[in-house]
Amino acid sequence: xxxxxxxxxxxxxxxxxxxxxxxxxxxxxxxxxxxxxxxxxxxxxxxxxxxxxxxxxxxxxxxxxxxxxxxxxxxxxxxxxxxxxxxxxxxxxxxxxxxxxxxxxxxxxxxxxxxxxxxxxxxxxxxxxxxxxxxxxxxxxxxxxxxxxxxxxxxxxxxxxxxxxxxxxxxxxxxxxxxxxxxxxxxxxxxxxxxxxxxxxxxxxxxxxxxxxxxxxxxxxx
Amino acid sequence: xxxxxxxxxxxxxxxxxxxxxxxxxxxxxxxxxxxxxxxxxxxxxxxxxxxxxxxxxxxxxxxxxxxxxxxxxxxxxxxxxxxxxxxxxxxxxxxxxxxxxxxxxxxxxxxxxxxxxxxxxxxxxxxxxxxxxxxxxxxxxxxxxxxxxxxxxxxxxxxxxxxxxxxxxxxxxxxxxxxxxxxxxxxxxxxxxxxxxxxxxxxxxxxxxxxxxxxxxxxxxxxxxxxxxxxxxxxxxxxxxxxxxxxxxxxxxxxxxxxxxxxxxxxxxxxxxxxxxxxxxxxxxxxxxxxxxxxxxxxxxxxxxxxxxxxxxxxxxxxxxxxxxxxxxxxxxxxxxx
Numbered sequence: 001x002x003x004x005x006x007x008x009x010x011x012x013x014x015x016x017x018x019x020x021x022x023x024x025x026x027x028x029x030x031x032x033x034x035x036x037x038x039x040x041x042x043x044x045x046x047x048x049x050x051x052x053x054x055x056x057x058x059x060x061x062x063x064x065x066x067x068x069x070x071x072x073x074x075x076x077x078x079x080x081x082x083x084x085x086x087x088x089x090x091x092x093x094x095x096x097x098x099x100x101x102x103x104x105x106x107x108x109x110x111x112x113x114x115x116x117x118x119x120x121x122x123x124x125x126x127x128x129x130x131x132x133x134x135x136x137x138x139x140x141x142x143x144x145x146x147x148x149x150x151x152x153x154x155x156x157x158x159x160x161x162x163x164x165x166x167x168x169x170x171x172x173x174x175x176x177x178x179x180x181x182x183x184x185x186x187x188x189x190x191x192x193x194x195x196x197x198x199x200x201x202x203x204x205x206x207x208x209x210x211x212x213x214x215x216x217x218x219x220x221x222x
Numbered sequence: 223x224x225x226x227x228x229x230x231x232x233x234x235x236x237x238x239x240x241x242x243x244x245x246x247x248x249x250x251x252x253x254x255x256x257x258x259x260x261x262x263x264x265x266x267x268x269x270x271x272x273x274x275x276x277x278x279x280x281x282x283x284x285x286x287x288x289x290x291x292x293x294x295x296x297x298x299x300x301x302x303x304x305x306x307x308x309x310x311x312x313x314x315x316x317x318x319x320x321x322x323x324x325x326x327x328x329x330x331x332x333x334x335x336x337x338x339x340x341x342x343x344x345x346x347x348x349x350x351x352x353x354x355x356x357x358x359x360x361x362x363x364x365x366x367x368x369x370x371x372x373x374x375x376x377x378x379x380x381x382x383x384x385x386x387x388x389x390x391x392x393x394x395x396x397x398x399x400x401x402x403x404x405x406x407x408x409x410x411x412x413x414x415x416x417x418x419x420x421x422x423x424x425x426x427x428x429x430x431x432x433x434x435x436x437x438x439x440x441x442x443x444x445x446x447x448x449x450x451x452x453x454x455x456x457x458x459x460x461x462x463x464x465x466x467x468x469x470x471x472x473x474x475x476x477x478x479x480x481x482x483x484x485x486x487x488x489x490x491x492x493x494x495x496x497x498x499x500x501x502x503x504x505x506x507x508x509x510x511x512x513x514x515x516x517x518x519x520x521x522x523x524x525x526x527x528x529x530x531x532x533x534x535x536x537x538x539x540x541x542x543x544x545x546x547x548x549x550x551x552x553x554x555x556x557x558x559x560x
Binding site for chain 2: 012014015018019021022025056082083084085086087089090103104105106107108109173176177180181183185187188
C-alpha cells in the first residue's frame with residue numbers, strides 16, 4: 001500500500017514541524033505547505049490525500065481557501081483551529097470541511113480523526129483480509145474457511161486498530177484512545193483482559209502469538 | 223407630591239401675606255373705612271392667594287407625580303426622561319434640563335466603559351486563541367519526544383488548557399449574545415468528547431467511568447455543553463473517594479424534558495455549603511481543605527446553563543455522593559424542524 005500524503009497548512013512553524021513529525025511517525029507522508037501566496041495551485045500540484053488546514057493563515061484565511069479549493073477539488077479537509085465555537089464549526093462544515101478539530105488537540109485523537117476521514121473518502125470495504133482470515137468489521141466476525149469466530153465490540157476495535165497498524169508498535173494509550181473514541185470506557189485491567197481473550201480467540205483459528213507484547217511500550221501485530 | 227409639604231415650602235409667602243394683610247387691616251381701621259369694604263377687600267385678597275397657590279400646586283403636582291411614578295415603574299430608572307413631557311414652569315424646566323445633562327454625561331461615561339469592556343473581552347478571546355498555539359506545540363512536542371517529557375508534563379498541560387478554557391467561557395458567559403448556536407445535539411457525542419478529554423485523568427486515578435442510556439437528542443450549543451460537563455466531571459475527579467471511585471452518567475426522558483445525570487460516589491458536599499456552590503468565587507469547605515479551587519467552574523456552568531435555557535441542580539450527601547442534573551426542556555416549537 002502506498003503511503004498516504006497529508007498536507008499541513010499551518011503558519012506556526014513549530015506546530016507545523018511537530019505535526020509533520022507526528023504524521024511521519026504514524027505511517028503517513030507529511031508535507032508542509034511553504035508558499036501560502038498561491039496556496040490553491042500548490043495544493044493541486046501536490047494533490048495530497050488529505051489536508052490539515054488551519055483557519056488563521058496568511059494571505060487569505062482558511063475558510064476562504066477552503067471555499068476556493070472546493071470549486072476545484074474534493075480532497076478531504078480537516079479544519080484545525082484554536083477557535084472553539086459552534087458557529088465557526090458549522091460554517092467550516094458548510095464550506096465543505098470533512099471534520100473540525102480544535103487546538104490544543106490530543107495527538108492520538110487527531111490521528112484517529114485523520115484515519116476516519118481517509119477511510120470514509122476511500123469508501124473502505126467491510127471485509128478486510130489478514131493472512132488467510134476474512135475480517136468482517138461491522139459484523140464482528142473473523143472467518144477462516146468454514147470456521148467462524150465472533151468477537152465482542154471491544155475485541156473488534158482492538159483487532160481493527162492493530163490490523164490497520166500492522167507491523168508497527170501500538171501503545172496501550174493508542175488502543176485506549178480508540179476504545180474510548182468508540183464509547184467503550186474501559187479501564188486498564190479490562191484492556192488486558194480483552195487482549196488476552198482476543199489472543200485466545202485467534203489461537204482457535206491457528207494464529208498463536210501473532211500479537212506480541214513489547215514490554216513497557218505496547219503491542220505489535222505481525 | 224403632598225399638599226402639606228407644598229404649603230410648608232411656601233411659608234415665606236404666608237408670612238409676607240399675613241404681614242401685608244395685617245398692615246392693610248390696620249390702615250383700614252385707622253382710616254375708619256366702611257366694614258363691608260373691609261370684608262370685600264379681605265375676600266378678594268384671600269381669593270387671590272388661594273387661587274395662586276392652588277394653580278401652582280396642581281401644575282407642579284401633575285409633573286412631579288408623573289415623574290416619581292415613572293421612576294418607580296421603570297426597571298431602568300435612568301430612562302425616565304424619555305417618559306415625561308417637558309414641564310411648563312421655570313424650576314421644572316431647570317430640573318428637566320439638569321437631569322438631561324446628567325443623563326447625557328452618565329451615558330457617555332457608561333458607553334466608554336462598555337467600549338473598554340468590549341475591547342478587553344475581545345483581547346481576552348484573542349489572547350486565548352493565541353496562547354492555545356504554544357500549548358498545542360507543547361502537547362505535540364511532548365507526544366513526539368516521549369523520552370524527554372513524561373506523563374506528568376501532559377497532565378500539567380491539560381491543567382493549563384482547562385484554566386485557559388475557563389477564562390474563555392467566563393468572558394463568554396458575560397456577553398453571550400454573539401457566540402452560541404443552538405442546534406440539535408446528541409448527548410452521546412458530547413459525553414464521548416468529555417470522556418476522551420478526561421481519559422488520562424480517569425484512568426490514572428482509577429475512576430470507574432460508566433455511561434448508560436444517553437442516546438438522546440437535545441437542543442443546545444454543543445461546545446458550551448461540553449464545557450459545562452467538563453467542569454462537573456473535573457469536580458467529580460478532584461473530589462473523588464480514595465478507593466473504588468466511580469462516575470456514572472445517565473439520562474432519562476419524559477414528555478416535557480430530558481434529564482442528564484452525573485452521579486459520583488465522591489466525598490460529597492457538606493449540607494451547609496450546598497446552597498452556595500453556584501456562587502461566584504465560592505470555594506466551600508472541600509475547596510479549601512482538599513485542593514486549591516478558584517470557585518469559578520460551577521458559577522460559569524450555571525451561568526451558561528441559564529443562557530442556554532437549561533436547568534442545573536446539584537444534590538449531595540457528605541461522604542456518599544454528589545449528583546448533578548442538567549435538565550433540557552423540550553419545546554414543541556421545534557417539532558416541525560425535527
